Amino acid sequence: MTESRKHSGPASGFSRRAFLKGSGAVAAVTALHGQQAVAEQNQEDTTLVRGATTISLNVNGKSHQVKVEPRTTLLEVLRHQLDLTGAKPVSMDGSSGASTVWVAGKTVMASTTLALTCRDKEIRTVESLGGANPDAVPLAFVKHDAEQCGFCTPGFVVAVRAFLDKNPQATEEQIRQGLNGNICRCGTYANIIQAAIDLVKGGGNG
Amino acid sequence: MKAFEYAEARTEAGVLELLSAEPGKTELLAGGTDLIGLMKKMIVTPDRVVNIMEIPSLKVIEPTAEGGLVIGAAVTLDDLLENDYVREYPALVQAIRGINSMQLQAQGTLGGEVCQRPRCWFFRNGHGLLAENGTLAAEGDSRYHAVFGNQGPAKFVSSSRTAPALIALGAHLRVLGPAAEDESFLPLSEFYRAPRQAGQREHVLEPRQWVTHIVLPPPGDQHNATYEVRDSEGPAFPLAAAAARLELAGGVVRQAQIVLGQVAPTPWVSQVAADVLRGLPVTPATAEAAGQAAISEATPLPGNQYKVQLAKVAVKRAVLLAAGLETGGF
Numbered sequence: 262m263t264e265s266r267k268h269s270g271p272a273s274g275f276s277r278r279a280f281l282k283g284s285g286a287v288a289a290v291t292a293l294h295g296q297q298a299v300a301e302q303n304q305e306d307t308t309l310v311r312g313a314t315t316i317s318l319n320v321n322g323k324s325h326q327v328k329v330e331p332r333t334t335l336l337e338v339l340r341h342q343l344d345l346t347g348a349k350p351v352s353m354d355g356s357s358g359a360s361t362v363w364v365a366g367k368t369v370m371a372s373t374t375l376a377l378t379c380r381d382k383e384i385r386t387v388e389s390l391g392g393a394n395p396d397a398v399p400l401a402f403v404k405h406d407a408e409q410c411g412f413c414t415p416g417f418v419v420a421v422r423a424f425l426d427k428n429p430q431a432t433e434e435q436i437r438q439g440l441n442g443n444i445c446r447c448g449t450y451a452n453i454i455q456a457a458i459d460l461v462k463g464g465g466n467g
Numbered sequence: 468m469k470a471f472e473y474a475e476a477r478t479e480a481g482v483l484e485l486l487s488a489e490p491g492k493t494e495l496l497a498g499g500t501d502l503i504g505l506m507k508k509m510i511v512t513p514d515r516v517v518n519i520m521e522i523p524s525l526k527v528i529e530p531t532a533e534g535g536l537v538i539g540a541a542v543t544l545d546d547l548l549e550n551d552y553v554r555e556y557p558a559l560v561q562a563i564r565g566i567n568s569m570q571l572q573a574q575g576t577l578g579g580e581v582c583q584r585p586r587c588w589f590f591r592n593g594h595g596l597l598a599e600n601g602t603l604a605a606e607g608d609s610r611y612h613a614v615f616g617n618q619g620p621a622k623f624v625s626s627s628r629t630a631p632a633l634i635a636l637g638a639h640l641r642v643l644g645p646a647a648e649d650e651s652f653l654p655l656s657e658f659y660r661a662p663r664q665a666g667q668r669e670h671v672l673e674p675r676q677w678v679t680h681i682v683l684p685p686p687g688d689q690h691n692a693t694y695e696v697r698d699s700e701g702p703a704f705p706l707a708a709a710a711a712r713l714e715l716a717g718g719v720v721r722q723a724q725i726v727l728g729q730v731a732p733t734p735w736v737s738q739v740a741a742d743v744l745r746g747l748p749v750t751p752a753t754a755e756a757a758g759q760a761a762i763s764e765a766t767p768l769p770g771n772q773y774k775v776q777l778a779k780v781a782v783k784r785a786v787l788l789a790a791g792l793e794t795g796g797f
Binding site for chain 2 (some may be wrong): 307310330334353355361369370423440442
């Protein structure tokens with residue numbers, strides 16, 4: 262996974278018109294002072310961000326100022342800047358589901374989501390299900406011993422919560438189907454599914 | 468990831484201002500489920516990424532005056548599954564359900580699904596789409612490669628899960644660019660192509676051309692279906708797939724569209740399979756005959772003979788499903 266680094270300079274290859282229109286005064290500043298562009302240019306119908314910039318992200322109900330580059334993923338911000346290490350970097354391309362979080366109510370992979378696309382959106386991580394009054398899903402995972410190494414667990418906890426929120430009366434088959442986007446290499450699927458079934462039957466499905 | 472500029476457009480016109488005329492310099496970002504992984508592996512290295520998810524007109528699902536449906540490229544797959552209009556196109560619904568991952572459905576968009584890059588492992592490991600002019604697949608491990616249309620250098624398979632259904636249903640793409648005033652409606656069946664030279668993409672769009680909407684004709688009598696053959700319940704891509712659309716009258720097939728997926732560098736329209744069905748009632752025997760006709764054109768590579776049988780089964784099951792004679796799969 263790519264660490265956030267300063268990049269070496271502005272990209273080229275765009276038409277002069279688009280470049281001027283997009284970057285305007287900041288490009289001029291860069292040329293004059295030879296500095297790294299720290300740019301966010303807002304035109305009427307476009308925004309252009311080049312280099313590192315500070316944005317505000319709303320995570321688990323709190324607003325945070327974070328410094329991101331265009332290539333910074335939401336997962337990198339959560340783990341490296343906000344110390345929210347629940348979502349895990351397992352696959353580079355989101356195929357494991359271990360970095361599942363909610364952005365604007367949708368379950369997305371933080372590993373394939375650019376942080377800049379999450380401005381003005383409500384982000385919720387697995388940490389929002391913990392604390393002094395944990396959600397029923399992590400409790401059911403504990404009860405059913407639904408983890409081994411634990412790497413996939415936070416992604417699964419979010420997936421189970423999200424799936425049961427949408428399908429509170431799901432059958433075992435529907436649960437298996439619904440959790441297909443998450444992979445567990447230890448093979449604790451049976452226990453995870455038991456935890457989910459228990460939540461449906463026990464009504465701890467708040 | 469290589470450093471790049473992040474650009475966000477809030478209107479369709481804004482996108483064109485941000486796109487480069489040079490191939491590979493700019494990439495459109497929708498859900499990101501495919502693009503971000505490719506960029507992390509440096510398979511795709513744009514100088515600028517243009518996010519189209521904040522354009523309101525790309526998020527619509529609207530009936531057309533003719534009774535069809537317009538779907539914005541940035542509509543997520545899970546939103547399609549919950550839409551009453553979309554439900555009238557069972558082949559599309561089944562294809563999206565087959566994607567089988569809550570996250571991919573919530574994050575991925577229909578435009579991105581249609582435009583996703585091939586899963587070919589040579590491509591995904593930096594050997595290019597044609598992978599040394601086709602020799603890597605021809606001489607190497609070709610178990611997931613094309614069994615149709617693979618005589619040229621392109622041996623990868625088109626990876627879109629919804630394209631066979633959309634083509635069978637007669638979908639068009641609304642394409643804007645390269646100039647600001649350019650707007651065209653391209654049949655999806657003409658969107659994909661097997662590249663012949665390095666640097667060519669797997670579709671026909673020029674730089675600064677981009678897809679804004681997918682347009683479906685009226686749903687008709689809904690005798691259509693998608694059937695995917697997968698090796699597990701998990702989120703893996705299918706080994707073969709087929710979509711079928713039938714026009715039935717008096718108990719026999721008047722017209723048929725059979726489109727295979729995951730078996731050729733493009734979605735594979737099988738005219739021979741459709742011809743077999745015309746004038747006949749749909750039965751397990753005629754459906755199998757359509758499958759048999761489809762694979763008469765197969766030219767498997769040394770490592771993927773097994774996919775020919777799977778393609779035949781996919782056609783048979785899709786036809787039976789479309790006629791309402793089988794409820795298997797999803």
